[in-house]
Amino acid sequence: MPPADPFFSTFHEWIEIFMHRSMCRFIHHARQSGLSMSMIGTLFHLHHKESMGVTDLGEHLGVTSAAASQMLDRLVQLGLIQRSEDPEDRRVKILVLTEKGFQALEEGMRAQQGWIKELSDTLSAEEKDKITSAMNLMIEKVNQIS
Amino acid sequence: MPPADPFFSTFHEWIEIFMHRSMCRFIHHARQSGLSMSMIGTLFHLHHKESMGVTDLGEHLGVTSAAASQMLDRLVQLGLIQRSEDPEDRRVKILVLTEKGFQALEEGMRAQQGWIKELSDTLSAEEKDKITSAMNLMIEKVNQIS
DNA sequence: CTTTATAATTAAGCGATCTTAATTATTAAA
DNA sequence: TTTAATAATTAAGATCGCTTAATTATAAAG
Numbered sequence: 001m002p003p004a005d006p007f008f009s010t011f012h013e014w015i016e017i018f019m020h021r022s023m024c025r026f027i028h029h030a031r032q033s034g035l036s037m038s039m040i041g042t043l044f045h046l047h048h049k050e051s052m053g054v055t056d057l058g059e060h061l062g063v064t065s066a067a068a069s070q071m072l073d074r075l076v077q078l079g080l081i082q083r084s085e086d087p088e089d090r091r092v093k094i095l096v097l098t099e100k101g102f103q104a105l106e107e108g109m110r111a112q113q114g115w116i117k118e119l120s121d122t123l124s125a126e127e128k129d130k131i132t133s134a135m136n137l138m139i140e141k142v143n144q145i146s
Numbered sequence: 147m148p149p150a151d152p153f154f155s156t157f158h159e160w161i162e163i164f165m166h167r168s169m170c171r172f173i174h175h176a177r178q179s180g181l182s183m184s185m186i187g188t189l190f191h192l193h194h195k196e197s198m199g200v201t202d203l204g205e206h207l208g209v210t211s212a213a214a215s216q217m218l219d220r221l222v223q224l225g226l227i228q229r230s231e232d233p234e235d236r237r238v239k240i241l242v243l244t245e246k247g248f249q250a251l252e253e254g255m256r257a258q259q260g261w262i263k264e265l266s267d268t269l270s271a272e273e274k275d276k277i278t279s280a281m282n283l284m285i286e287k288v289n290q291i292s
Numbered sequence: 293c294t295t296t297a298t299a300a301t302t303a304a305g306c307g308a309t310c311t312t313a314a315t316t317a318t319t320a321a322a
Numbered sequence: 323t324t325t326a327a328t329a330a331t332t333a334a335g336a337t338c339g340c341t342t343a344a345t346t347a348t349a350a351a352g
Contacts, residue, residue, distance in 0.1 A: 007274040011262055014281045017288055019255055020194045024206060027187040031208045037183050041173040048166045054330060060170065062177045067310055069331055091318045091329040109165055115291070116157055122287045128153040134280035135160045141268045142163055145261070182339070200300060213340055215301055237299040237348045
């Protein structure tokens with residue numbers, strides 16, 4: 001059990017609400033784009049990891065490197081990632097998200113956000129300011145921790 | 147293009163950060179639990195929809211009712227949902243999340259939250275209060291819109 | 293009462309996505 | 323330089339999750 005800190009319990013409650021509102025639509029969108037769970041995991045992973053090898057990626061996804069390699073074939077074919085040789089160690093491949101891959105991620109995240117407009121409509125200008133300011137604070141801090 | 151409202155742009159930026167931090171771990175956890183994308187979508191859907199029929203669920207997931215029915219077999223077998231006859235119309239099945247199903251969802255969401263501790267450590271008590279209060283405001287408002 | 297419509301399931305088949313095992317290419321070690 | 327280790331890929335086969343089509347059960351309409 002985590003501590004009964006009001007920060008954590010509120011955060012947890014908010015995440016629950018956020019996920020419940022967002023995930024259905026996100027999954028729906030992913031399926032329609034023809035992206036599997038592994039592919040989505042890969043796009044997210046490459047986005048905040050800059051670059052990584054095939055085996056490492058597979059481990060993170062919980063599949064074999066063979067499976068990762070095959071899935072990467074499809075992502076390359078879709079133009080969502082770029083796979084190139086690592087000049088430091090030519091056995092290794094460097095994987096990076098392409099602009100198109102980045103946009104595919106963005107689109108998926110935008111797909112879930114209809115309900116935020118609804119939320120916004122119930123808020124006064126001061127309330128929006130308060131929330132915006134709190135989020136900016138979190139954004140600033142979270143950028144420092146990695 | 148959505149309006150260049152600072153509320154929306156900040157919210158969007160925050161979602162991006164949140165998703166990138168959370169989704170990899172969430173997907174990893176889902177795979178290890180043996181849950182498919184449809185299963186996860188179903189658990190989320192049933193959690194905030196109370197109850198719904200098989201065909202409706204399939205439509206929401208973007209699959210046929212046959213596929214939904216087969217997937218529900220597995221979820222029932224895993225004890226994550228309960229499937230029972232609707233007394234009002236005995237052709238229809240009522241689907242509800244079991245306690246175990248609810249806990250599986252909770253677990254998945256908890257799996258992603260390690261980084262929140264890190265974020266918390268960078269915040270002063272007043273900063274936490276500010277964020278907690280803004281989130282409570284959103285929670286209160288969002289509960290009114292559905 | 294008979295016919296039609298609807299909800300869910302079952303069955304058969306197909307393609308996607310895994311797995312293991314073998315292969316190729318490169319690097320590190322003996 | 324030969325041998326061993328590592329990274330990625332390829333190939334073959336198994337399994338999963340989907341589709342369509344047929345089936346069963348119930349409800350609504352004629």
